[in-house]
Amino acid sequence: MGGEPVEPGLPGRVRRRTVAPGVVELVGLTHLPADPTDATDLVVQLVERSFADGHHRVEAEVGADDHGRRRVLQRAGLRPEGVARGRLAADDGPPGDALRLGRVREDPSPGTPAGFLGMLNATLPTKRLIVQGLVRDDQGRVLLCELTYKRDWDLVGGVAEPDETPVASLEREVCEELGVELPVGDLLAVDWLPPYKQWTDALLLVFDLGVHADLLDRAVLQRTELRSVHWCTLEEAAEHVAPYVARLLRSLDDALMRSSPGTLFLEDGVPRGTLPD
Numbered sequence: 001m002g003g004e005p006v007e008p009g010l011p012g013r014v015r016r017r018t019v020a021p022g023v024v025e026l027v028g029l030t031h032l033p034a035d036p037t038d039a040t041d042l043v044v045q046l047v048e049r050s051f052a053d054g055h056h057r058v059e060a061e062v063g064a065d066d067h068g069r070r071r072v073l074q075r076a077g078l079r080p081e082g083v084a085r086g087r088l089a090a091d092d093g094p095p096g097d098a099l100r101l102g103r104v105r106e107d108p109s110p111g112t113p114a115g116f117l118g119m120l121n122a123t124l125p126t127k128r129l130i131v132q133g134l135v136r137d138d139q140g141r142v143l144l145c146e147l148t149y150k151r152d153w154d155l156v157g158g159v160a161e162p163d164e165t166p167v168a169s170l171e172r173e174v175c176e177e178l179g180v181e182l183p184v185g186d187l188l189a190v191d192w193l194p195p196y197k198q199w200t201d202a203l204l205l206v207f208d209l210g211v212h213a214d215l216l217d218r219a220v221l222q223r224t225e226l227r228s229v230h231w232c233t234l235e236e237a238a239e240h241v242a243p244y245v246a247r248l249l250r251s252l253d254d255a256l257m258r259s260s261p262g263t264l265f266l267e268d269g270v271p272r273g274t275l276p277d
Contacts, residue, residue: 016046019059024050026060029069036072043076044110047103056105063088064097077110078103079122128202131170132157133209134188134252141231142249143215144240145177148227153240155206156229166205174209178229179220182209188255189264191248206252244269 013031016024026046032039047058062069064083074080078101087098108114132155135143144153156177160169167184174182185208193202212218219229230236234253238246247269255264265272 014042014046016050016058022054022056024055024058026058026073029060029062029073032069032072036068036075039069039072040075043072043078047076047078051105057102059100059102061087061098061100064099066099070099070101073101074119074123075110076103077107077115077119079107079119081122128200129160129166129169130157130193130202130204131160131166131173131207132204133170133174133182133184133207135182135209135215136211137215137231138211138213139231141233142237144230144232144237145226146228146230146240148223148225152242152245153230153232153237154242154245156209167207170207170209177222177226178215179222180215180218182212184208185210187263188252189248189266191264191266191269193244194268196242196244204248206248 014026014028017027019025026043033042050058058078059081060073060078061084062073070080081100081102084098084100086095088096090096108118110119134155137143143156145156146153156174157170158173158177160166164172170184171181174180187205188208189204189206191204191206193199193204195201216229216231221227221229230240232240234246234249237249241249248266251264251266251270254260
């Protein structure tokens, strides 16, 4: 679509471009004033003029590592909305990633308490939360799930959904994967997981699901995710699980054997400050 020229009296060559009904994009951001305050003032004027003209959204795109222009746009009330990988062409080298930012008419104005909290919510890290359960039989063996989508076996459980409590997440996962309802007991361990293979870091909560020797007879597996479930000793588990899970199971077994009260705090499956094997 055709673009709108920069308004008279505003410095620089930054301009607005209509990209959809009621939506304008700020382009030419490489020509923002060098002074951050002047640059922010210019963006604020363009945004306010866009809303006054009847548009309901203003958006912009900058390089994901362009921290200076990102700060200017955020100070003008445009919130980060996501990264488009390989979106920016480069004269030499691979294409770069682009960060999309946007502000809608209903957003609180920048500089107000509500605007500050809204920006904070949009920019703070969101850490993945995994919830799993430790199920044992009357011989002390651990229940492990043989999954359809990866080679490594794992404890029952999964990733918590947004706005879902950890206990509710585990109850849902157990019901979905095993077709049974198990009472969620004490929190056994909090384990910080560093980046592993294709995953970024995460926080893992392991709850006690109790002793259920007859579980294999009662379980109705979700076949899209589970091939089978197995009772395993620590030695048997080590042959099938990822290294960090093997470390986690050893730490849990040590604590249970010692009847240690409280919740373990682990990093990569071992007590904090202990290097993995």
